[in-house]
Amino acid sequence: MKIATFNINGIKARIAALPEWLKDAQPDVALLQEIKSVDEGFPRELFEDMGYNVETHGQKSFNGVAILSKLPLEDVRRGLPGDDSDEQARWIEATVVGKQAIRVCGLYLPNGNPAPGPKYDYKLAWMARLQARAEALLAEETPFLMAGDYNIIPQDEDARHPEVWQEDALARPESRAAYRRLVNLGLTEAFRARVHGPEHYSFWDYQAGAWNKDDGIRIDHFLLSPAVADILVDCQIDMHVRAGEKPSDHVPVWVELGN
DNA sequence: ATGACAATCAGAGATTGA
Numbered sequence: 001m002k003i004a005t006f007n008i009n010g011i012k013a014r015i016a017a018l019p020e021w022l023k024d025a026q027p028d029v030a031l032l033q034e035i036k037s038v039d040e041g042f043p044r045e046l047f048e049d050m051g052y053n054v055e056t057h058g059q060k061s062f063n064g065v066a067i068l069s070k071l072p073l074e075d076v077r078r079g080l081p082g083d084d085s086d087e088q089a090r091w092i093e094a095t096v097v098g099k100q101a102i103r104v105c106g107l108y109l110p111n112g113n114p115a116p117g118p119k120y121d122y123k124l125a126w127m128a129r130l131q132a133r134a135e136a137l138l139a140e141e142t143p144f145l146m147a148g149d150y151n152i153i154p155q156d157e158d159a160r161h162p163e164v165w166q167e168d169a170l171a172r173p174e175s176r177a178a179y180r181r182l183v184n185l186g187l188t189e190a191f192r193a194r195v196h197g198p199e200h201y202s203f204w205d206y207q208a209g210a211w212n213k214d215d216g217i218r219i220d221h222f223l224l225s226p227a228v229a230d231i232l233v234d235c236q237i238d239m240h241v242r243a244g245e246k247p248s249d250h251v252p253v254w255v256e257l258g259n
Numbered sequence: 260a261t262g263a264c265a266a267t268c269a270g271a272g273a274t275t276g277a
Contacts, residue, residue, distance in 0.1 A: 009265075009266070009276085010265085010266055010267075012266085012267085013265080013266060013267090034266095034276090036266070036267065060267090060268085061266090061267050061268065061274090061275090062266095062267080062274090062275070062276090111275085111276060111277060112277095113276080113277070151276095151277075165277090168277075169277085170277065203277070205263090205264075205276095205277065206263085206264040206265050207262085207263045207264045207265085208263060208264085210264095217277080219277080249264090249265075249276085249277085
């Protein structure tokens with residue numbers, strides 16, 4: 001089973017590029033971030049016609065996450081638990097019913113800039129809630145994965161110019177420590193379980209020719225629970241998508257799971 | 260450096276992103 005994550009930076013703007021990538025990559029499940037659309041505005045028929053079940057958790061103008069799945073989805077949950085006053089649409093989870101059931105969680109973790117400040121406080125608080133959700137899923141021994149735009153550069157090797165990012169919310173020590181605490185619960189970061197070394201990125205800014213200079217950062221990740229890590233076959237970044245027509249500033253990352 | 264790009268909503272330019 002192939003499961004992908006892709007921050008599309010607006011469904012309206014990616015109305016051509018997203019179906020094209022789906023046809024090419026053929027993921028069984030696609031976790032989408034930044035759909036920038038309310039649920040009623042999401043073109044679900046387009047994807048249903050391609051054989052996908054569609055579940056969205058949208059919001060006007062900003063954020064918004066979705067799950068496309070060729071397999072049935074059950075027990076869809078919208079919103080990250082732990083703060084009922086949080087109105088930002090950044091979390092959706094559902095059980096993918098395949099050969100074995102897997103809880104898939106799609107997330108769009110807050111950017112947090114400028115740091116320090118209220119937006120950074122919100123990022124760290126959101127990460128604490130994410131930690132609690134992972135702990136709860138581990139405690140009930142549910143096979144799961146959490147994938148999406150984490151807005152975290154885990155290590156210096158995950159940026160072309162790490163020195164530029166040192167004080168940034170994506171890389172500052174508190175951000176990295178929170179991410180490490182999450183991984184250290186016993187989760188496996190899929191990409192680094194398969195590929196080592198520098199120059200692997202999932203985001204290139206639209207500005208200043210970042211793509212042409214390969215001035216990127218790796219911020220889109222898969223974290224796997226132990227049972228899912230056991231069946232990890234591959235994890236890759238679809239870097240070529242960034243060179244396509246009217247691309248998002250992120251590219252898809254995917255895992256192949258087998259047994 | 261408060262900009263470069265891009266997207267959204269709105270119908271110009273502010274806001275957000277990373």
